[in-house]
Amino acid sequence: MTMTVSSNNRPSLDAPSTISAGSMLKSREIVLIGLLILVFVGGDLSSPWFLDIYNLLDSTAIFSEIAMMALSTALVIICRDIDISMASVMALSSLMMGLASQSLGLGALPLCLVGLLTGAACGFFNGFLVTRLKMPAIVVTIGTMSLFRGVAAGVLGNEKIAHYPDAFAAIGQSYFMDMVPYSFITFVLLSIVFIIVIHYTTIGRSIFALGNNPEGALFSGIRTDRLRFILFTLNGLMAGLAAVFLTSRLGSTRPDIANGLEMEVITIVVLGGVSLNGGKGTISGVFIAALVIGFLRLAITLNNVPGNILIVFTGTLLVVSVALPIIGQKYLPRLSKKKSE
Amino acid sequence: MKLKHLLSMAAIAGLMATSAAMAADVRIAMVPKSLGNAFFEAARDGGNEAAKEIGGVELIFNAPAVVTAEGQIEVINALIAQRVDAIAISSNDPDALVPVAKKAMKRGIKVLSFDSAIAPEGRMLHMHPATAAGAAKAQLEMAVDAIGPEGEIAILSETPQSTNQNEWIEEMKKLLPSDEFSKLKLVDVAYGMGQSDKSYRETIALLRRYPDLKVIIAPSTVAISAAAKAVEDQDMVGKVYVTGLGLPSELAGYVHTGSIKSFAIWNPIDLGYSATYLAYDLIQKEEVQAGDELEAGRMGSFKLDDKLETSLPQPFVYDASNVDKYSKIF
Numbered sequence: 001m002t003m004t005v006s007s008n009n010r011p012s013l014d015a016p017s018t019i020s021a022g023s024m025l026k027s028r029e030i031v032l033i034g035l036l037i038l039v040f041v042g043g044d045l046s047s048p049w050f051l052d053i054y055n056l057l058d059s060t061a062i063f064s065e066i067a068m069m070a071l072s073t074a075l076v077i078i079c080r081d082i083d084i085s086m087a088s089v090m091a092l093s094s095l096m097m098g099l100a101s102q103s104l105g106l107g108a109l110p111l112c113l114v115g116l117l118t119g120a121a122c123g124f125f126n127g128f129l130v131t132r133l134k135m136p137a138i139v140v141t142i143g144t145m146s147l148f149r150g151v152a153a154g155v156l157g158n159e160k161i162a163h164y165p166d167a168f169a170a171i172g173q174s175y176f177m178d179m180v181p182y183s184f185i186t187f188v189l190l191s192i193v194f195i196i197v198i199h200y201t202t203i204g205r206s207i208f209a210l211g212n213n214p215e216g217a218l219f220s221g222i223r224t225d226r227l228r229f230i231l232f233t234l235n236g237l238m239a240g241l242a243a244v245f246l247t248s249r250l251g252s253t254r255p256d257i258a259n260g261l262e263m264e265v266i267t268i269v270v271l272g273g274v275s276l277n278g279g280k281g282t283i284s285g286v287f288i289a290a291l292v293i294g295f296l297r298l299a300i301t302l303n304n305v306p307g308n309i310l311i312v313f314t315g316t317l318l319v320v321s322v323a324l325p326i327i328g329q330k331y332l333p334r335l336s337k338k339k340s341e
Numbered sequence: 342m343k344l345k346h347l348l349s350m351a352a353i354a355g356l357m358a359t360s361a362a363m364a365a366d367v368r369i370a371m372v373p374k375s376l377g378n379a380f381f382e383a384a385r386d387g388g389n390e391a392a393k394e395i396g397g398v399e400l401i402f403n404a405p406a407v408v409t410a411e412g413q414i415e416v417i418n419a420l421i422a423q424r425v426d427a428i429a430i431s432s433n434d435p436d437a438l439v440p441v442a443k444k445a446m447k448r449g450i451k452v453l454s455f456d457s458a459i460a461p462e463g464r465m466l467h468m469h470p471a472t473a474a475g476a477a478k479a480q481l482e483m484a485v486d487a488i489g490p491e492g493e494i495a496i497l498s499e500t501p502q503s504t505n506q507n508e509w510i511e512e513m514k515k516l517l518p519s520d521e522f523s524k525l526k527l528v529d530v531a532y533g534m535g536q537s538d539k540s541y542r543e544t545i546a547l548l549r550r551y552p553d554l555k556v557i558i559a560p561s562t563v564a565i566s567a568a569a570k571a572v573e574d575q576d577m578v579g580k581v582y583v584t585g586l587g588l589p590s591e592l593a594g595y596v597h598t599g600s601i602k603s604f605a606i607w608n609p610i611d612l613g614y615s616a617t618y619l620a621y622d623l624i625q626k627e628e629v630q631a632g633d634e635l636e637a638g639r640m641g642s643f644k645l646d647d648k649l650e651t652s653l654p655q656p657f658v659y660d661a662s663n664v665d666k667y668s669k670i671f
Contacts, residue, residue, distance in 0.1 A: 049422045158501030306376050306404070307403070
């Protein structure tokens, strides 16, 4: 996280005219759409059940929770921060909902509020440590990853909570028009809101300015720490939302709920073209990446491929997605030079 | 662009390699707790044997890589999408699988659980590998067989949510006050989470915490071999005995070195064989009710009790005299 001001990363609000940014991002989305088409072709060729609108929509319930967290995590990463505590935030949110349901007998709506507020509170805590106490985000969220999970596991012990009202279970288990899971609708609507806010408003421009050049952003009047604080809280809130859907879908809270999901979130973000160095990325890229991974998983499970090979696929995809921009940066300028000659 | 091609080739190759288009009249899926577990691989072999015997049956065998309910839900979702005829599940969480199992049954797929149960509203019948009381008694008897009627014992289980293990532990606790076992003192229940390394570490923790410990009962195939390994590595052979439920092929070595004197297991081949037969019966009968007798080939027939549950006969005990013979089978 160096603060050097390179000539390429000027705090200007439009994309630089040289290669990289604009054209790179566009080509990334084209690559992603290509990948998505490939997944569909491969899925259709390998399984007669893949190109079935009910099956495709049904499978979105599996990845929508992870995908909605990827939206806000993308913003955190664009601002040069990182958050790997989301899965543990989910566990804690799920626990609070479970306790509220079990001992207070709350209804569906108050339970959702409990989940969302717990998530936001965890995010607020992360944001406070990072921006007020100036601790590195990676250190803070490694810590809170264990802390939040530990609290959840400590309270639950070896028990689990499986008493939720029917109306709450309906959130994650019922379908709009008998077809579309509500979690997927939520993910699509949130994506649209995020795209508008990030790419068409001053807030969005501030986020990119901060990611490209924190000092420059500060000196041009952006309250950078406040912005980062808000993004961490937002990320917690989204983890709380994901916890609402997952808890409702499972109808049960166990100490290991959502274990390991943070890596799946980051996989989507990175595959979506968000640079871990900050300042670069699009929400539309993250959106398509979520679909690529989600439908790839469907295609693979439809072929009854064993679960341990499934993780090889997502692992490979992550490594390749990190390698892609690096290789691109190394070789693309040479190629474009050659072309201009 | 090059990378894009590379990616695409990898994806296509991966999908092609695994596409097995087989047309059978009836497709039965078996979803164990996780993959890479020899017990369930033996159950799959039994399932294949039954499928071949019945004829026109394709057995699909798939599970998540780790022991989680979320992973099983993803697998079951894909099986629903493929419109299989029946799904036999050994569940990782009796409650979390209910919604997806209900969805399957709503779409006309027959759902049964075997080995580890799904809550009653999420399955049409359940087959226990043995009655819980029978399994619990066998394990305490083996403990007495190893050390005599007196001493400290500990249990190393799978996960705190594992339906089967919890039931056995409950039954063991009920049996402990009886005359036969009253001098056995249960000092702790630890959890290896179904993982070898965690079970190994938990065993060492038990050995350190309870210097007078005489027996570790591990009612889990993963935990028992990790516990035996830990006892050997700590040079405690002869001081601490490991017993419980495990597979002859994995435990024969420990029986010969002495860390395990005897252990028990029902026959997983019979379990998978019977579960597959019961799945086929469900497909044929549409509905089942308490008191029904279901055919299961060479295993005879199974009668459903009033909770729509049935059970394999008592577990079988293995020791130095017979372990080698069975270790070649499973």
